[in-house]
Each structure stands twice: as C-alpha cells, then as structure tokens.
Amino acid sequence: MLNKDTFRQSYFLYLLMGLISFFIISADFLLKLSPLSSIQIGLPDFWISIFLVWFFIGHFLYLTEFFEGKEIYNIEFLLRTVFITGVVAVAAYFGLEYLPWLLLILKEGFENVDEQAIQTINPVFRHSIQLLHLYFFVVYYLIALVLFKKLIYVKKTKQEIILWNIFKGLLLAAPIFGFTNFRIPEYIIYGYLSISFTLILFLSVRIKWIAVLNMSEKWKIIVLLVFINCVSVVLAVKQWQMIQDNLLNLEIIRNVFLIIVVGMVNLYGVVALLGLIFNLPIAAVMEERSEQINSFQEINQIIQGKFKSEKVFEKLFNIGFSNTKAEVGWIEILNEGEEGDIYSNIDIDYSVVDGFNQALIEYAPAMANYNYIHIMNLKKEPKFDLVRSNFRSMLYFPITANKKLIGRYYLLKTYKNGFDTYMIRLVKTFIDQTSLAIENSELLERSFETERVKEELAIAKSVQKRLLPQSIPNNAIFDISCYSESAQDVGGDFYDYNSSDDKRFSLIIGDVSGKGTTAAFHMAEMKGIFEALIQLNLTSGDFLIRANNAVNKCLESNAFITLSYFQIYSKSRKITYSRAGHCPILYFNAKKEEFKYLDDDGIALGIIKDDSFKDHVQVNEIKFAAGDCMILYTDGIIENRHVRKNDNKSDEIEEYGYERLLKCALKHKAGSPEKMSRAILDDLEKFVFKNEDKKVKSKKTKNVESERRIALFDDITLVVLKFK
Amino acid sequence: MEIFKQKQGDSLLISVEGELDASSSIDMDKAIEATINEGIYKLLINCEKLSYISSAGVGVFVSYVEDIKNKNGKIVFYKMQANVLSVLQILGLDKILSIAETEEEAKLILNEG
Structure with missing residues (x-):
C-alpha cells in the first residue's frame, strides 16, 4: 500500500541516510585526530567517499521531496525561507567559530586569551565545530538550490523540466569524482564542470516569476536577494578558507557536487537580482499602465x-x-x-x-x-x-x-x-x-424612464379598456357589435350599455374633447357620472340636462363632451334618443332600404353653463322595424385622414367623411353587425393607406381582428346595432 | 397653423391659417388670452384659410365664449369652410357662436351690441 504516510517515511529515509552518513564521517574524522590516532583505526578512504556521497545526496533528495510536497505560490515567502535559513546558517557558523574563544575567556579570563591559547583547546572539540560548519553550509546551499528550483519552475514549460532533470542528473552523478581510489583525470572533471556550468547558465535565466510580481513585491524581493547573495557568498568564502586549511582533508576540485551547488545558487541569485533591477524601470511603466487601465474600469464600474x-x-x-x-x-x-x-x-x-x-x-x-x-x-x-x-x-x-x-x-x-x-x-x-x-x-x-411611462400607459390602457363594457350581449330585440381604439395608449371615446330588464335598454356613446391622457381622465370621470345617471331610468332629455350639470362641475372650461343617449323599448318597438353635439346617427330604414344621417339638434355638454342648456335639448323618437340598423360612431372615423405627401407643396389631406361611411354601410347592409363593423373598419383602413403603403397594409390586414392598426388620427369607436 | 392679428379700432381681427388641432390650439389660446388681457373683447375671426378644426381647437373658443359674453364682447367667425362649419354644427355650436358669411356681415354682427 503506497499511501501518503509510506511516502513520507520513504523520504525520511533519505534524511536518515544523510544524517547517519554525516555522523559516520564525523566520527571517523574525529577518531583519526584523537590522541589515539597512532593506532590505525578508522574507515578506509573508499568508504569515506561513499558516506560523503550519501550525506550529500541523502540531504538533497530529502529536501527535494520535502519541498516538492508543499505548494508554494508566494515567491516572497519562498525567498524569505531561503533568507532565514541563510541567516540561521551564518549565525550558527559564526557562533560556533567563536564558541572556543568564548569558553576560553570564561575559563581563563579575558586578558589570558590569545591565538596560542586557542591552540590549547581540545582539537576534537575544535574539529567538531568545523564539521558542524560543513553541515550548515551544505544544508543551507541545498535548501537554497531546492527552493530556487521552484522559482525556475514558475510558469514552467517542457524546456525547464528537461533542463532541470539534466542538471539533477549531473548533480547526482558528481560525487563519483570524490572517490579517492580511482582518481579520475582532472581534465574530465573540468569538462564535467564546464558542461554543468553551461547548464547552470541556461537555468539561471529562467526568471519568469519576475513578471508576476507587482512593484512593491519587486522591491522587497530585491532586498531579500541582496541578503541571500551576501549570505551565500559569506558561507562559500568561509568554507573555502576552511578547506584551504585542509583541516577536513577535502580536495576542493574533487568535490564537484558542492562546486555545482554553490555555482548554481550564487549564479541564480545574482542573475535574478540583476533581472529584477533591470526590470524595475519597465515595471514602473507597466505598473502605471495597468493602474490606468484599472482606473478606466473603476470609472466604468462606478457609473454602471x-x-x-x-x-x-x-x-x-x-x-x-x-x-x-x-x-x-x-x-x-x-x-x-x-x-x-x-x-x-x-x-x-x-x-x-x-x-x-x-x-x-x-x-x-x-x-x-x-x-x-x-x-x-x-x-x-x-x-x-x-x-x-x-x-x-x-x-x-x-x-x-x-x-x-x-x-x-x-x-x-x-x-x-x-x-x-x-x-x-x-x-x-x-x-x-x-x-x-x-x-x-x-x-x-432616460430610456428607463420612457420604459416606465410606457408600462404605466399600458396599465392605464388596460384599466380603461375595462371601463368599457367587455361585450354587449345580443338579445331578443337586436344584435350589436362594438369596436373602440385609441389614437394613443389611452383615449377619450366611450360607450356604455344598461338593461334593467329585457323591456328597456339604455345605450350611450360619447367622446371627450382632446385625446390622450387628459381625455382619458375626463372619460373615466364621466364614466362614473353616466353609470350613476343611467341607473336612474331617466328620459333621454333629463339625462342630458343632468349630465351637462355634472360635466360643468367637473371639466375645465375648454373641455367638452359630445354624446348620444338612447333608450330602446322592446314592447313598443321604439327608440327615444337625445344627441348632445355628437356625430349624427346613421340609420338604416329596412323598408325604404336607405341609410340616412338623422337630422336633429343638440349641443355638446360643458359648453352652456346655465339653465339655457335645456332649450337645446331635443328628445327624438324612432319606431324601428325588423332589419333596421343603427350605426353609432365617433368623429375619429369621419375625420380619419389620408395624407398625400407632396414634395414641394404642403401635404394634401383628405378626410374619410360622412359620404364614404354611408356608402360603405349601404354596401354591406345585409351583413350582421359584426360583419358590417368589420367592413367599415376595413374600408377606413384601405382609405387611410390608399395604395401608397402596400407593405404596411398587407402586413396589417393579415391579422385584422386581433390587431387592427389604422394610422389613428383620433380615437375611434364604432357601434353597429341591428334590430330583429 | 399660423395666426395673424390686426387691430381694428376696439376690435381685433384674427386670421387663422392651417389646422387648428391640439398642439396649435395652445398658440390660439395664448393669442386670445393676450387680446382679452389688453381689454379687447370684440374678436373677428377670419376662417377663410382654416382647413381643419379639432375638438381641442373648438375647446379654445368655447372656453372664452362665457368670459367674453360677460364683458359684453363677442366672437364672430366668418368665411368658414364647409368642413369646419360642419364640425361646429354637429357640436351644436352654430347655435351659440356667431358665424357670418362675409367680413362685412361679421362686422355688422360684432357692432350690433
């Protein structure tokens, strides 16, 4: 079972191996120095070489595995780790170096301590310190190497992986030069080193991570790198001196492993530092640019x-x-x-x-x-x-x-x-x-506002539609069809109907002056008044007088209302009606087979404010016969217009007019109210568009019933009533 | 629509040209209001070139009829085109407004008192 734990154990083995090797070397070294050194004990050189290899490689592999398992994305953190390790190593290094002095001073007193006195210190103790120096040196450089590898791998491509693996191979093979029994010729070592350093050069320029830093991070990292490089150099120089002293009996040139590690860490540190410094001016500009882009975005976001x-x-x-x-x-x-x-x-x-x-x-x-x-x-x-x-x-x-x-x-x-x-x-x-x-x-x-107004008007329209009777039922005396449409979303036309029993029916059609919202408000107001009056079963004359009084109270001085009010009696088969300035009724006499505009008097409501209004009220009576037909409408139908565009002269305007309405009604006199109504509206539409705008027309007529759209000049209402 | 005003003694002659509809009725309203504010209550309205009148247009005249009557003034229309006259007739306004054929006749009506 290879799970996480076994994996961890296996790479702890590397550390164990490294540490044991180090202790064996140390023990052997110290034994050889001890006063007993005359007795030939200690390991053969071959084994020393082997353990040295294990010491290096064990630590290297352990550290590689250790940091491999940790995902470190923060470059600053990574370099800080190197730096802290370096500081600890340097502190330990110097601390250990002066430990003998310190101990001596404590023992002998300050004035008695000099160079010669130092020599009197137990050589085993002195050399142990040197061994520890070596240990710190190696560990610091390996940690730096492993962490620099992580930097090289930022935004890595296949190239980086290949280069690193070759480098790792060269590094792991390097201890072979340390074997003392079969001395490899020096020129091979130089060759090996030059290959390694070429590779190091290639690896050193892998500094893509610089690009991901921002300005302040760059400055921090420059400072860190300066310190890291100092630490590296100090440790390397110290170690170099010590090896020169030959205390450890290490042959520098044969320690290719250490040379490569030291070379890699120092070179990479320097190249990264230079890279960063050269990058700074460009980075400043880039930073400014990206800040500007951000500002643009911010402005947009604030506004959006x-x-x-x-x-x-x-x-x-x-x-x-x-x-x-x-x-x-x-x-x-x-x-x-x-x-x-x-x-x-x-x-x-x-x-x-x-x-x-x-x-x-x-x-x-x-x-x-x-x-x-x-x-x-x-x-x-x-x-x-x-x-x-x-x-x-x-x-x-x-x-x-x-x-x-x-x-x-x-x-x-x-x-x-x-x-x-x-x-x-x-x-x-x-x-x-x-x-x-x-x-x-x-x-x-603004478009939101328009949209909102539109929506409200749509609501108003549907509210107003509900003010008109949804449908007037056909009954024993007549069939009826009603149509109403506003020029704008809402309008001033209205019609209403009431029937207390099946003996008498009241019918009203009217038009409030003006159009649009103002007219619609007045219409809604009137609707309430008429609704109340219609319940009173008034004669048509009384109805108008009361209505006029109400209108005078409610309306502005420049507004007026035209209406016609009808009462239809089923038993006596007669209509009594009064007209208050509304369009004349178009009446079809079935017996005579003729359509006629009824000629009667009446003045619109809201014009005469005093009692003299009643002088203008006329109550008319018609006896109706089966087949008789009554067409009620508003002036929107008569005045709907066809406009002929003239390029240089003013537009020629022609109204639909009474004549056309009469002719059309006559042509379709045999049809049901529904059919007549549709014929009249079709005729009106045809007239308005004439032949000029065929495109619009054909599009409109396709769906006549659901969405008739005559280019409305005014609100139109059409009521067709046919007696049985 | 265009309005031409011409003062004639204690009366004002207004010539209307074009269509008197909802939007142009505002101009007409202003013209009449200004006249009344000047203290002139005798209005002659030349409708020779008035080609159309909407209910809003009618409303303007209707709103001043009462006012002017109370000040012993008068509005007299003349040379009205058939379609405009028809609109007024249907509304029953021919009964309460003074409508003349010619300018002379209109002036006569205006000065009847």
Whole structure:
C-alpha cells in the first residue's frame, strides 16, 4: 500500500541516510585526530567517499521531496525561507567559530586569551565545530538550490523540466569524482564542470516569476536577494578558507557536487537580482499602465452601478491629479443655478476657482471650442496676474456630457512646462471616457424612464379598456357589435350599455374633447357620472340636462363632451334618443332600404353653463322595424385622414367623411353587425393607406381582428346595432 | 397653423391659417388670452384659410365664449369652410357662436351690441 504516510517515511529515509552518513564521517574524522590516532583505526578512504556521497545526496533528495510536497505560490515567502535559513546558517557558523574563544575567556579570563591559547583547546572539540560548519553550509546551499528550483519552475514549460532533470542528473552523478581510489583525470572533471556550468547558465535565466510580481513585491524581493547573495557568498568564502586549511582533508576540485551547488545558487541569485533591477524601470511603466487601465474600469464600474456623479468626479480628479503629478488641482462641478461642488487636493476657496474661470474666459474667449487649454508659463500671461500666485504651468479641461459643460478641471504646477503632451493626452482620454460614461448613464436613465411611462400607459390602457363594457350581449330585440381604439395608449371615446330588464335598454356613446391622457381622465370621470345617471331610468332629455350639470362641475372650461343617449323599448318597438353635439346617427330604414344621417339638434355638454342648456335639448323618437340598423360612431372615423405627401407643396389631406361611411354601410347592409363593423373598419383602413403603403397594409390586414392598426388620427369607436 | 392679428379700432381681427388641432390650439389660446388681457373683447375671426378644426381647437373658443359674453364682447367667425362649419354644427355650436358669411356681415354682427 503506497499511501501518503509510506511516502513520507520513504523520504525520511533519505534524511536518515544523510544524517547517519554525516555522523559516520564525523566520527571517523574525529577518531583519526584523537590522541589515539597512532593506532590505525578508522574507515578506509573508499568508504569515506561513499558516506560523503550519501550525506550529500541523502540531504538533497530529502529536501527535494520535502519541498516538492508543499505548494508554494508566494515567491516572497519562498525567498524569505531561503533568507532565514541563510541567516540561521551564518549565525550558527559564526557562533560556533567563536564558541572556543568564548569558553576560553570564561575559563581563563579575558586578558589570558590569545591565538596560542586557542591552540590549547581540545582539537576534537575544535574539529567538531568545523564539521558542524560543513553541515550548515551544505544544508543551507541545498535548501537554497531546492527552493530556487521552484522559482525556475514558475510558469514552467517542457524546456525547464528537461533542463532541470539534466542538471539533477549531473548533480547526482558528481560525487563519483570524490572517490579517492580511482582518481579520475582532472581534465574530465573540468569538462564535467564546464558542461554543468553551461547548464547552470541556461537555468539561471529562467526568471519568469519576475513578471508576476507587482512593484512593491519587486522591491522587497530585491532586498531579500541582496541578503541571500551576501549570505551565500559569506558561507562559500568561509568554507573555502576552511578547506584551504585542509583541516577536513577535502580536495576542493574533487568535490564537484558542492562546486555545482554553490555555482548554481550564487549564479541564480545574482542573475535574478540583476533581472529584477533591470526590470524595475519597465515595471514602473507597466505598473502605471495597468493602474490606468484599472482606473478606466473603476470609472466604468462606478457609473454602471448606481450612478453617483460625485464619486465619478472624485475618481476622475484623483486619476488626473496623480498621473500628471500636479501640485494643486480641482474639479468644479457645475450645477445649474447653484454654486458647484469642488473636488480638490487642497482646501480651496471658491473665489480662487472663480478667479481662474474669469481669467480663462478673458484669455480664451472662445474656450468652449477647445478640448483643453495648456499654459506653459503663467507668468507670461498678464490675464492671470491676479490669480496665478506662485503657479507657473496650468492645464485646463472642460468636462462635457451631451454637449453641455458639466465641469471644469484645473491642474497646476509651480514650475514652467510642467505638463507634457503625454499627460495631456492621458487626462483627456480619462475625461472623454468619463463624459461618455455619464452620457451613457443618462441615456440609460432616460430610456428607463420612457420604459416606465410606457408600462404605466399600458396599465392605464388596460384599466380603461375595462371601463368599457367587455361585450354587449345580443338579445331578443337586436344584435350589436362594438369596436373602440385609441389614437394613443389611452383615449377619450366611450360607450356604455344598461338593461334593467329585457323591456328597456339604455345605450350611450360619447367622446371627450382632446385625446390622450387628459381625455382619458375626463372619460373615466364621466364614466362614473353616466353609470350613476343611467341607473336612474331617466328620459333621454333629463339625462342630458343632468349630465351637462355634472360635466360643468367637473371639466375645465375648454373641455367638452359630445354624446348620444338612447333608450330602446322592446314592447313598443321604439327608440327615444337625445344627441348632445355628437356625430349624427346613421340609420338604416329596412323598408325604404336607405341609410340616412338623422337630422336633429343638440349641443355638446360643458359648453352652456346655465339653465339655457335645456332649450337645446331635443328628445327624438324612432319606431324601428325588423332589419333596421343603427350605426353609432365617433368623429375619429369621419375625420380619419389620408395624407398625400407632396414634395414641394404642403401635404394634401383628405378626410374619410360622412359620404364614404354611408356608402360603405349601404354596401354591406345585409351583413350582421359584426360583419358590417368589420367592413367599415376595413374600408377606413384601405382609405387611410390608399395604395401608397402596400407593405404596411398587407402586413396589417393579415391579422385584422386581433390587431387592427389604422394610422389613428383620433380615437375611434364604432357601434353597429341591428334590430330583429 | 399660423395666426395673424390686426387691430381694428376696439376690435381685433384674427386670421387663422392651417389646422387648428391640439398642439396649435395652445398658440390660439395664448393669442386670445393676450387680446382679452389688453381689454379687447370684440374678436373677428377670419376662417377663410382654416382647413381643419379639432375638438381641442373648438375647446379654445368655447372656453372664452362665457368670459367674453360677460364683458359684453363677442366672437364672430366668418368665411368658414364647409368642413369646419360642419364640425361646429354637429357640436351644436352654430347655435351659440356667431358665424357670418362675409367680413362685412361679421362686422355688422360684432357692432350690433
């Protein structure tokens, strides 16, 4: 079973192997130095070499496996680990080096201690310290190597993996040169080393991780790398000196393993440091760019969210101010009629702002036409004498939205030529972006508003539709068909119907002057009044008089209502009706087979405010016979128009008119009310569109019943009633 | 629609050209209101070139009829086209508004008192 634990155990074995090897070497070394060294004990050189290999490779493999298991993405953390290890190693190194001195001073007193005294210290003790030095040195370099490998592997490609594996192979094979029994010729060692160092060179330039750092991280890492390199060098020099002393009896050139490790760590450290330093200027520019991009996004986000102009201006000010490195600046937001808000980096007085505005108007009277105004030396512009104080260069941008000036942006510096073309272009871009965003948001807001109004009108329309009877049932006396449509979403036409029993029916058709929402309100008002009056079973004359009184109370002086009111008696088969200025009734006499507009008098409601109204009320009576037909309508039908476009002259307008209605009705007199109604509406539609707009017509007629759409000039209502 | 005003003694001659509908009725309303504010209550309205009148247009005149009557003034229309006249007739307004054939006749009616 190979699970995580067994894996861990196996790589702990590497460490164990390394440590044991180290102890064996140490023990052997110390034994040889001891006073008993005259007695030939200790391991043969061959075995020493073997254990040295195990010491190195055991630690190397252990550390490789140890860090392999840890996912370290934070480069700073990684290098800090190397650095801390280095500090610990150096501290231990020097601590151990001076430990004999310290012990001696404690024992003998400060004045008795000198170089010779040191020599009196037990050599075993002194050499143990040197062995520990070696241990710290090796461990530090291996940790650095393994962690640098992680850096090389950032954004790795196949190439990095191949290079590293070759390097690892060379490294693991290197201890072979340390075997003392079969001495490999030195030129082979040099060859091997040059191959290794070429590879190290290739690996050293793998510093892609620099790209993922931001500016502040880069600086931190530069500092870390400087320290790491110092530590590496100090440890390497110290170890070099010690080996020179030959205390450990190590032959430098044969320790290819250590040479490669030291070479790799130092070279990589230096290359990374240089890479970072050379990257800094580019990084600064890149950083600035990415900051600018972020600013753009921020502005957009602020605007796309719930639009708050203060925030946008604040942001715009900060971006422009920091990107131009201006010393003083402000944005004045213009609110109509009021003193505008000001965003500034200083606590600025409005009089200063105003002073600059005035000076600028004098300096550039046509300033509205400029995208920006750049003054390189204010001292040379007398217009600014009063306001310039110690400022020398000035940059002004108008901020506009929908061609309206909404803000003024000033940037100032205390030295000449403070702003360059690049800065101007940049700020201009930000301002354009802001303007665009503000315009868009205003547009959006407006379209939301329109949408909302539309929705409300749609609701009003459906409410109003419900004010009209959904359907009037056919009954024993007549069949009836009703159609009503508004020119706009809501309108002023109405009709209503009441039947207390099947002996008498009341019918009303009317039209409120004007159209659209106002008319619709009046219509709704009237609907209530008529509903109440219709219940009273009034004669048609009384109905009109009462209605007129009500209308006078409710309506404005310029509004009036036309209506016709009918009472149909089933028993006596007669209609009594009164007309109040409404379109004349088109009546079909079945016996005579003729259609006729009934000629009677009556004045619209709401015009005569006093009692004299009753003088104008006429009650009329018709005896109806089976087959007789009554067509009621509003003026929207008669006045619906066909417009003939004339290119040079004014448009020619033709109304549908009474004549056409009569002719059409006559043509279809045999049909049911439903059929007649449809024929009249079709005829009207045909008339309105004539032959000019075939496309619209054909499209419209396809679905006549569900969505008839005559280019409505006014609200239209059509009621056709046929007696049985 | 276009309105031409011409002062004639204590009366004002208004010539209307074009269509008097909901939108142009506002201009008409202003014109009449200004006249009344000047203290002139005798109005002659030349309808020769008035090609169309909507209910809103009618409403303008209707709203001043009462006012002007109370000030012993008068509105007289003349040279009305058939379709415009028909609209007024159907509404029953021919009964309460003064409508003349010619300018002379209109002036006569205006000065009847």
